[in-house]
Amino acid sequence: MSTDNDRDELARVHYLPTSPAEADTEVIEGELVTDEEYALLTSQKAKALERYRGYRRDALTVYKTVRVAATHDYTKTAGKTVMRHGTYVLGGAGVLAKRVWEAKTNSRYERLLRAAEVQGDWDRLAEWEQRAEQARERRHRRRMDWLDAPAKLIKAVVIGAASLIGFLFALGIVLAISSKDIGRVLGPIEALMNLVQWIAWVVTVVWGPLVLAAPWAIVFALWNIGRRAGAAPSWLMHSGQRSGEGAPITPSIVVTALRDLGIAKLASAIKEMGDAGASMLGPIRIAGCGVEVDVTLPSGVTTEEVQRKRRKLAENLSRHEHEVFITIPQAARTVRLWIADSGVLDEPIGPSPLVTDPDATADLYTGRAPWGQDLRGDAAAIALLQRHFLITGLSNQGKTAALRALVLWLALDTSTEFRIADLKGVGDWRMFEGLATTLIQGPTDEHVIAATEMLEDGVSEMERRIAALEASGATDGVTREMARKPGSGFHPIFLVVDEAQVAFMCPAVGEDKRPYGGTKNTSRYFMAARKIHNQGRAVNVHLWQGTQDPTDQNLPKLVREGAHIRASLVVGTEEQARMALGDKAVNGGAAPHKLRQGADKGTVVVAGDGVQLPAGQASITIRTHFINGEDATEVADRAKARRGTVTTTSAAEPEERDLLADVADVLGRDSAVKATDVAARLRKLAPDHADYRKLTAEGLASWLANEGVAVRKANGTLTVRARLVRAALDDRDDEG
Numbered sequence: 117m118s119t120d121n122d123r124d125e126l127a128r129v130h131y132l133p134t135s136p137a138e139a140d141t142e143v144i145e146g147e148l149v150t151d152e153e154y155a156l157l158t159s160q161k162a163k164a165l166e167r168y169r170g171y172r173r174d175a176l177t178v179y180k181t182v183r184v185a186a187t188h189d190y191t192k193t194a195g196k197t198v199m200r201h202g203t204y205v206l207g208g209a210g211v212l213a214k215r216v217w218e219a220k221t222n223s224r225y226e227r228l229l230r231a232a233e234v235q236g237d238w239d240r241l242a243e244w245e246q247r248a249e250q251a252r253e254r255r256h257r258r259r260m261d262w263l264d265a266p267a268k269l270i271k272a273v274v275i276g277a278a279s280l281i282g283f284l285f286a287l288g289i290v291l292a293i294s295s296k297d298i299g300r301v302l303g304p305i306e307a308l309m310n311l312v313q314w315i316a317w318v319v320t321v322v323w324g325p326l327v328l329a330a331p332w333a334i335v336f337a338l339w340n341i342g343r344r345a346g347a348a349p350s351w352l353m354h355s356g357q358r359s360g361e362g363a364p365i366t367p368s369i370v371v372t373a374l375r376d377l378g379i380a381k382l383a384s385a386i387k388e389m390g391d392a393g394a395s396m397l398g399p400i401r402i403a404g405c406g407v408e409v410d411v412t413l414p415s416g417v418t419t420e421e422v423q424r425k426r427r428k429l430a431e432n433l434s435r436h437e438h439e440v441f442i443t444i445p446q447a448a449r450t451v452r453l454w455i456a457d458s459g460v461l462d463e464p465i466g467p468s469p470l471v472t473d474p475d476a477t478a479d480l481y482t483g484r485a486p487w488g489q490d491l492r493g494d495a496a497a498i499a500l501l502q503r504h505f506l507i508t509g510l511s512n513q514g515k516t517a518a519l520r521a522l523v524l525w526l527a528l529d530t531s532t533e534f535r536i537a538d539l540k541g542v543g544d545w546r547m548f549e550g551l552a553t554t555l556i557q558g559p560t561d562e563h564v565i566a567a568t569e570m571l572e573d574g575v576s577e578m579e580r581r582i583a584a585l586e587a588s589g590a591t592d593g594v595t596r597e598m599a600r601k602p603g604s605g606f607h608p609i610f611l612v613v614d615e616a617q618v619a620f621m622c623p624a625v626g627e628d629k630r631p632y633g634g635t636k637n638t639s640r641y642f643m644a645a646r647k648i649h650n651q652g653r654a655v656n657v658h659l660w661q662g663t664q665d666p667t668d669q670n671l672p673k674l675v676r677e678g679a680h681i682r683a684s685l686v687v688g689t690e691e692q693a694r695m696a697l698g699d700k701a702v703n704g705g706a707a708p709h710k711l712r713q714g715a716d717k718g719t720v721v722v723a724g725d726g727v728q729l730p731a732g733q734a735s736i737t738i739r740t741h742f743i744n745g746e747d748a749t750e751v752a753d754r755a756k757a758r759r760g761t762v763t764t765t766s767a768a769e770p771e772e773r774d775l776l777a778d779v780a781d782v783l784g785r786d787s788a789v790k791a792t793d794v795a796a797r798l799r800k801l802a803p804d805h806a807d808y809r810k811l812t813a814e815g816l817a818s819w820l821a822n823e824g825v826a827v828r829k830a831n832g833t834l835t836v837r838a839r840l841v842r843a844a845l846d847d848r849d850d851e852g
């Protein structure tokens with residue numbers, strides 16, 4: 117059924133007027149076409165519409181096909197491949213042109229001169245100026261030589277040709293005389309002519325193919341030069357080429373990475389130097405599982421600026437941040453980059469030699485503890501004699517394991533003595549039972565008090581040794597012989613406090629009103645630690661501490677700085693890194709805050725004495741061997757077997773006391789004493805006993821009641837009667 121809309125559509129298809137305004141003014145509505153014409157047009161309209169829709173469908177199909185094909189990965193890859201290889205040819209031509217230009221002009225010298233100038237390296241500038249001048253002179257001489265060249269060439273050709281003909285003629289005469297045939301005089305000359313003719317023939321035969329192949333050979337050569345130079349934009353490279361991951365580090369990669377760091381002065385200086393930015397670089401040396409290169413920065417660019425951009429630099433070098441280390445060697449305006457081979461730092465290092473070698477021994481005076489590997493993959497050993505030690509790091513990153521590994525090595529030296537306070541107390545140091553003379557394990561105030569007393573005993577021992585050394589008249593301090601001689605009283609003592617922050621934060625206050633924790637002049641742990649730091653080293657009394665977070669509250673500055681060797685596992689911030697290792701080390705590139713929590717467990721940045729630092733470096737990063745609890749127990753057992761088991765005391769465990777007998781003791785001949793006085797007498801009798809320290813009259817009464825001794829009031833005061841105490845003792849004896 118036709119409708120008004122159909123008509124409109126029909127009119128559009130056949131270019132008929134669709135509105136009165138469009139129609140000729142003479143056309144009268146209803147008389148536009150006759151019925152026959154309308155029927156004809158209607159059937160044509162259906163066909164036309166069908167045709168139109170067909171075209172549209174076809175056009176859409178073609179469009180979709182083209183779009184799918186054009187955006188398909190294969191097409192993109194193929195397109196990029198074609199463009200990339202095309203660009204190689206153009207790039208190769210550019211590289212070749214540049215090489216020729218540099219060979220024929222002084223531009224290379226100009227570039228190097230600019231580089232030296234930008235770097236402010238006046239010695240090199242003078243040297244290059246001289247070389248440029250010499251090159252210019254040589255080139256001038258060569259040009260002058262060319263002016264005489266044609267005459268010389270013609271002369272040489274004429275003389276050469278005449279000599280050759282003369283020689284051939286003489287040869288012909290010799291042949292003619294020997295064969296008595298005059299016709300052979302010209303024989304050699306004819307042979308030469310024939311040879312020339314033959315060569316000309318060969319040339320005419322191969323000339324055509326040669327001419328045809330020459331452009332392709334040139335294109336291939338240019339392509340090869342461009343490909344080797346990587347002369348294509350990075351977006352045309354396939355992903356492997358573009359990521360550069362695992363790609364060897366070349367001078368141009370390093371220079372480009374530095375240029376793109378976002379340091380404007382550095383970028384413009386490198387641009388001024390052209391690709392001779394490479395002149396900033398020292399040789400790229402293989403350094404363990406990576407490479408190392410020194411970069412002399414242009415004037416105006418500071419080493420700190422580069423250090424701050426470590427992540428960007430790593431990314432520009434197609435490495436992860438933890439795979440690039442920036443340190444500051446001694447040379448002025450120089451940064452040393454160590455760039456790991458991709459992924460190599462995520463591979464575990466081998467087990468400790470202490471575990472693999474059942475015969476491992478140690479000598480504190482002459483040896484070094486095998487702790488792990490430095491980033492170059494070389495064994496990292498650490499000298500521990502007469503050095504206080506501090507290790508810090510976030511929780512669960514391997515602090516105890518790293519500290520314990522060193523103590524285990526020490527244990528293999530039979531002259532050493534250990535007094536250990538593990539203020540976490542989950543058994544990490546349990547294997548030292550029977551090896552250490554003191555082993556305190558636990559986090560309570562009682563354990564801190566015991567640890568403090570352990571340090572105070574260490575101070576007393578230190579003072580005794582200082583006096584003894586002074587009295588002995590020794591001139592070389594405590595020698596190895598003195599330290600190893602049994603009974604000399606100078607054997608090495610190591611006071612080890614793991615989780616030392618617990619001690620500093622302890623709120624307990626002693627009888628003398630002095631706090632155990634804190635950082636005041638009256639704080640007992642703090643003062644004992646300071647005294648040992650100040651004077652312990654010389655008489656072989658060492659303090660080793662492990663702590664989680666080296667803030668002023670957890671580990672006061674004075675105690676941090678008293679350690680000769682400072683090691684840090686991953687910490688949260690640069691500020692913490694500074695507290696852990698000191699400003700000098702962090703300014704020199706030590707960056708424990710850049711280690712990865714979890715992934716870099718057991719990796720320590722070490723500063724200070726005792727470690728062999730690469731020349732000019734303020735710290736070294738060591739991946740420590742992990743000795744698990746089981747292996748640690750085995751090593752400790754070996755140490756015990758060698759030295760014989762020692763009796764370990766645990767000062768924190770309450771001393772066993774017979775309280776009833778003690779009360780009888782303190783009552784003496786008195787028949788009745790006030791309970792408060794009895795408590796005071798008990799405290800005096802055993803001042804270290806925790807139960808007595810806090811004892812009150814009521815507490816004593818209730819405890820004696822449990823023992824069958826009633827404590828009643830006399831004149832309103834709780835009073836202990838000796839008669840009842842003795843009776844209870846007798847009863848107990850009878851029962852016993």
Ligand SMILES: Nc1ncnc2c1ncn2[C@@H]1O[C@H](COP(=O)(O)OP(=O)(O)OP(=O)(O)O)[C@@H](O)[C@H]1O
Binds near residue numbers: 719741743
């Ligand atoms: N060198 C290492 N390599 C690999 N993993 C390690 C290494 N050292 C420690 N670990 C792992 O880290 C875990 C925690 O180690 P450790 O107890 O020494 O940490 P911590 O820093 O002392 O922890 P916290 O401060 O909480 O006591 C270990 O159980 C072990 O699995």
